[in-house]
Amino acid sequence: MQLAVWTYEGPPHVGAMRVATAMRGVHYLLHAPQGDTYADLLFTMIERRDARPPVTYTTFQARDLGKDTASLFQNAARDAVERFKPQALLVGASCTAELIQDDPAGLANNMGLPCPVIPLELPSYQRKENWGAAETFYQIVRHLADTSVRPAAREGRRPCVNLLGPAALGFRHRDDVREVRRILDLLGIDVHLVAPQGASPEDIRTIGAADFNIVLYPEIGDEAARWLDKTFAQPAIRTVPIGVGATRAFIAEVAALAGVDPAPALNDPSSRMPWWSRSVDSTYLTGKRVFVFGDATHAVAAARIAHEELGFTVCGIGCYNREFGREIRNAAKEYGLEPLITDDHLAVEDAIAAAAPELVLGTQMERHIAKRLGIPCAVISSPVHVQDFPARFSPQMGFEGANVIFDTWVHPLVMGLEEHLLTMFRDDFEFSDAAGPSHLHGSAPAHNAMQAQMQAKPEPVLAPAGDILIREEAAPVAASGGSSGWTDEATRELHKIPFFVRGKAKRNTEKYANEMGLAAITLDTLYEAKAHYAR
Amino acid sequence: MSPAQALATAEKPRDGGLQVLRERGQREVFCGLTGIVWLHRKMQDAFFLVVGSRTCAHLLQSAAGVMIFAEPRFATAIIEERDLAGMADCHAELDRVVDRLLARRPEIRTLFLVGSCPSEVIKLDLGNAAQRIGARHLRSETGEGVRILAYSGSGIETTFTEGEDACLTTLVPEMPVQAADAPPSLLMVGALPDIVEDQFLRAFAELGIANVGVLPARRAGALPAIGPNTRYILAQPFLGETARALEDRGAVRIDAPFPFGAEGTAAWLTAAALAFWIDEMHINRVIAPGRERAKRSLERYIPALKGKRITFLPDSQLEIPLARFLATELGMIPVEVGTPYLHRAHLAADLAQLPEGTRISEGQDVERQLDRVRADRPDLTVCGLGLANPLEAEGLATKWSIELVFSPVHGFDQAGDLAELFARPLRRRDVMRI
Numbered sequence: 001m002q003l004a005v006w007t008y009e010g011p012p013h014v015g016a017m018r019v020a021t022a023m024r025g026v027h028y029l030l031h032a033p034q035g036d037t038y039a040d041l042l043f044t045m046i047e048r049r050d051a052r053p054p055v056t057y058t059t060f061q062a063r064d065l066g067k068d069t070a071s072l073f074q075n076a077a078r079d080a081v082e083r084f085k086p087q088a089l090l091v092g093a094s095c096t097a098e099l100i101q102d103d104p105a106g107l108a109n110n111m112g113l114p115c116p117v118i119p120l121e122l123p124s125y126q127r128k129e130n131w132g133a134a135e136t137f138y139q140i141v142r143h144l145a146d147t148s149v150r151p152a153a154r155e156g157r158r159p160c161v162n163l164l165g166p167a168a169l170g171f172r173h174r175d176d177v178r179e180v181r182r183i184l185d186l187l188g189i190d191v192h193l194v195a196p197q198g199a200s201p202e203d204i205r206t207i208g209a210a211d212f213n214i215v216l217y218p219e220i221g222d223e224a225a226r227w228l229d230k231t232f233a234q235p236a237i238r239t240v241p242i243g244v245g246a247t248r249a250f251i252a253e254v255a256a257l258a259g260v261d262p263a264p265a266l267n268d269p270s271s272r273m274p275w276w277s278r279s280v281d282s283t284y285l286t287g288k289r290v291f292v293f294g295d296a297t298h299a300v301a302a303a304r305i306a307h308e309e310l311g312f313t314v315c316g317i318g319c320y321n322r323e324f325g326r327e328i329r330n331a332a333k334e335y336g337l338e339p340l341i342t343d344d345h346l347a348v349e350d351a352i353a354a355a356a357p358e359l360v361l362g363t364q365m366e367r368h369i370a371k372r373l374g375i376p377c378a379v380i381s382s383p384v385h386v387q388d389f390p391a392r393f394s395p396q397m398g399f400e401g402a403n404v405i406f407d408t409w410v411h412p413l414v415m416g417l418e419e420h421l422l423t424m425f426r427d428d429f430e431f432s433d434a435a436g437p438s439h440l441h442g443s444a445p446a447h448n449a450m451q452a453q454m455q456a457k458p459e460p461v462l463a464p465a466g467d468i469l470i471r472e473e474a475a476p477v478a479a480s481g482g483s484s485g486w487t488d489e490a491t492r493e494l495h496k497i498p499f500f501v502r503g504k505a506k507r508n509t510e511k512y513a514n515e516m517g518l519a520a521i522t523l524d525t526l527y528e529a530k531a532h533y534a535r
Numbered sequence: 536m537s538p539a540q541a542l543a544t545a546e547k548p549r550d551g552g553l554q555v556l557r558e559r560g561q562r563e564v565f566c567g568l569t570g571i572v573w574l575h576r577k578m579q580d581a582f583f584l585v586v587g588s589r590t591c592a593h594l595l596q597s598a599a600g601v602m603i604f605a606e607p608r609f610a611t612a613i614i615e616e617r618d619l620a621g622m623a624d625c626h627a628e629l630d631r632v633v634d635r636l637l638a639r640r641p642e643i644r645t646l647f648l649v650g651s652c653p654s655e656v657i658k659l660d661l662g663n664a665a666q667r668i669g670a671r672h673l674r675s676e677t678g679e680g681v682r683i684l685a686y687s688g689s690g691i692e693t694t695f696t697e698g699e700d701a702c703l704t705t706l707v708p709e710m711p712v713q714a715a716d717a718p719p720s721l722l723m724v725g726a727l728p729d730i731v732e733d734q735f736l737r738a739f740a741e742l743g744i745a746n747v748g749v750l751p752a753r754r755a756g757a758l759p760a761i762g763p764n765t766r767y768i769l770a771q772p773f774l775g776e777t778a779r780a781l782e783d784r785g786a787v788r789i790d791a792p793f794p795f796g797a798e799g800t801a802a803w804l805t806a807a808a809l810a811f812w813i814d815e816m817h818i819n820r821v822i823a824p825g826r827e828r829a830k831r832s833l834e835r836y837i838p839a840l841k842g843k844r845i846t847f848l849p850d851s852q853l854e855i856p857l858a859r860f861l862a863t864e865l866g867m868i869p870v871e872v873g874t875p876y877l878h879r880a881h882l883a884a885d886l887a888q889l890p891e892g893t894r895i896s897e898g899q900d901v902e903r904q905l906d907r908v909r910a911d912r913p914d915l916t917v918c919g920l921g922l923a924n925p926l927e928a929e930g931l932a933t934k935w936s937i938e939l940v941f942s943p944v945h946g947f948d949q950a951g952d953l954a955e956l957f958a959r960p961l962r963r964r965d966v967m968r969i
Contacts, residue, residue, distance in 0.1 A: 001625075003611070006596050011593060014593065034566055034694060037565075038565055038598060038921070041919070045921075051925050052922065052925045059561050061692070065656070096590075099619075099653060128589065
């Protein structure tokens with residue numbers, strides 16, 4: 001048994017729902033008890049979809065168990081097909097139905113339904129959401145693809161591709177597809193289909209007509225892409241165009257495979273991120289320590305951008321999906337780090353606290369962790385909350401995605417010029433750490449602490465302690481001075497250091513004192529350490 | 536005819552002509568685990584450990600999404616493949632998880648092992664486990680033990696608020712025995728936000744009811760005593776099993792409408808006071824100021840709500856008393872009032888006040904019910920989070936039912952807030968030019 005409070009991934013049938021909900025003309029019959037319908041709200045509330053997911057839950061109860069849950073399933077199948085008239089019906093079981101072993105596939109196949117039935121075997125006690133999405137998409141492609149369909153003769157037409165992987169509830173999938181379509185258009189390449197997002201079973205039937213595939217989200221699309229390669233000899237582009245460098249590599253690979261000139265896309269004048277990053281205000285970004293955690297694809301991309309395109313120092317990298325652990329291990333090796341591959345958010349919290357980063361790039365879980373630790377954070381990967389489904393165009397992929405990423409990651413940090421002003425005025429009586437960076441509201445660490453104090457609840461909402469979720473002691477970064485060994489004088493001096501570098505100063509001083517075998521940290525130790533690390 | 540249709544049979548009129556449409560099909564409601572979201576805030580030294588699947592953990596996370604950065608006293612022990620292989624190992628694993636949990640949380644006084652669909656289906660006996668683990672943790676060195684209790688919040692057995700019913704039912708045997716010669720005492724039953732609970736306790740004190748206990752108590756050590764001299768009054772309409780357990784211990788129920796709005800709250804407090812032979816003049820004197828305040832707070836919502844048609848989809852079992860409140864105190868017209876389960880005895884006083892012709896439905900076949908909503912086109916539909924945006928997209932105004940469970944809505948001083956919850960979606964439609 002695994003003790004969990006928050007989870008990065010839902011059960012695998014939620015992955016199947018993400019695929020079914022993204023498509024048109026499919027319906028998913030889920031053998032499940034009452035209560036599993038909660039998953040609908042992920043789509044209607046978090047993603048703000050205006051229609052219910054195309055899912056029927058058989059809703060069996062305890063009193064049905066001894067009797068006939070199988071006929072309940074068949075009745076629900078008949079009703080759903082009659083009401084929704086899907087072009088294909090997905091059938092499967094949630095975790096509870098898996099235990100009662102009713103065999104949804106066999107039951108549905110014996111009914112002579114007027115549409116193709118695609119059975120899904122998603123082992124709930126072994127696998128998770130991303131795997132469920134990938135397996136579902138693969139099964140749909142395998143069942144529906146017409147293996148006699150081949151690309152038309154190449155002469156006299158533009159090359160065409162399939163975009164694989166975008167699904168419902170994905171992080172910026174809607175906008176990534178639009179941006180990648182724009183790139184392909186600049187290259188003179190047509191999109192044959194996007195799947196699962198927006199594809200119907202009839203579209204999937206013709207999937208073999210494309211010259212090659214582009215796997216935008218390997219977590220969801222790679223399984224199907226491998227089968228397509230084997231079956232149709234459709235090669236796949238697996239470079240994910242997140243970041244300027246990756247986008248350039250992506251364009252080059254796509255252009256080479258399609259036999260077109262990459263220049264029109266490479267010379268896109270809307271690529272502003274490189275200049276924004278080279279301009280002098282960005283100098284202060286140099287060496288900022290960032291901790292990266294998310295799904296493997298987004299984490300690897302984020303680490304590369306942080307390192308190569310923003311001049312940050314990657315001080316931690318990890319992912320929650322073990323299936324893609326190899327990618328994270330390779331990346332970690334590049335940055336000389338131990339990879340963190342876990343779906344235990346407590347372990348992630350410990351690792352972030354220990355690494356004491358100046359910026360956290362993660363999922364909504366890391367956003368909450370960072371908030372507790374008082375560290376700025378930007379979201380780079382699912383799972384995300386409602387505010388990460390913006391109304392505006394906000395891709396992660398392509399040059400526009402890189403522009404968005406620059407803005408999003410730099411925003412939580414103290415701005416360059418402002419950093420000087422804060423230092424200049426730090427002793428001014430009107431200046432207070434509690435004010436935090438001027439462009440941030442409410443997310444500044446000092447501000448949170450104040451809020452937490454003001455809310456005299458038995459359990460402070462923003463500054464909890466002593467709970468199972470939290471390490472037993474206070475966070476090292478958030479705590480400012482006062483730890484054993486610090487003299488009062490040194491602690492006071494530490495407090496004069498602006499809050500955004502205070503954690504680093506404290507950490508370095510303690511490390512220095514430790515190395516030197518000093519029991520007490522005095523004013524001298526503080527400045528000795530500063531000189532030591534300045535070298 | 537589909538089986539759902541076959542089950543959707545109207546009962547023969549009885550109970551004074553009350554017709555109930557019974558339906559069976561897909562239910563768009565939470566399971567009983569969801570109650571943990573408010574119960575763990577209410578019982579401050581209790582921890583809720585769900586023994587279930589990744590789905591259970593994901594449900595709690597999604598339902599409690601708004602509270603994600605509050606520190607919860609709940610968690611899920613996720614059953615994995617190897618736990619299914621052998622039951623002995625499964626119990627050993629559970630013991631390990633609980634020991635680790637209690638070691639890290641020494642302040643916990645009550646641990647609820649909460650059964651789920653998977654744990655019920657594999658027949659993991661959590662009652663047994665609670666006894667086994669409880670025996671080990673009963674006497675710690677400090678002399679204070681941890682009480683370990685078990686209940687089921689599974690979707691195959693409980694619908695949404697029935698989880699609280701199941702939880703409170705397990706607390707009843709833990710209540711101390713009242714002395715045979717104890718003076719009469721009042722027990723208020725049902726989890727209420729602290730602020731509302733305190734208001735009611737002040738009202739009971741002013742009325743002159745001396746001994747008042749609350750179930751659930753905020754702390755494990757504060758469980759009130761119970762016996763034949765206990766009169767209990769339900770503050771929530773979904774506590775059928777708890778009521779039965781209380782009666783098994785001799786307590787007697789005070790019949791009353793539920794305390795929503797000026798009239799509901801007045802009737803509820805009056806019923807409690809009359810059970811203690813308190814003079815009616817005194818009762819009226821004590822209640823009048825609150826009742827007047829509540830009426831004033833409701834008055835400003837009457838223009839917006841009067842004559843508006845409302846449908847409740849089944850969710851929390853609060854639907855009948857809320858429809859009563861909206862109909863009699865604000866002049867709304869209930870079209871269909873759906874409830875997952877209809878407890879006729881407990882709801883008799885509210886049912887009797889529903890306007891004639893109100894369609895009452897019990898259970899759910901969500902597709903057929905939505906067909907009726909589309910045909911009825913009420914001005915406001917009260918529904919769960921999964922249905923709200925899709926109905927809004929169809930042009931139907933909605934109110935999320937979950938807010939009615941999570942926010943303070945009982946009593947005189949919340950009457951206006953309760954009306955506001957229904958008025959806001961309508962007002963928003965009026966002000967928007969988009």
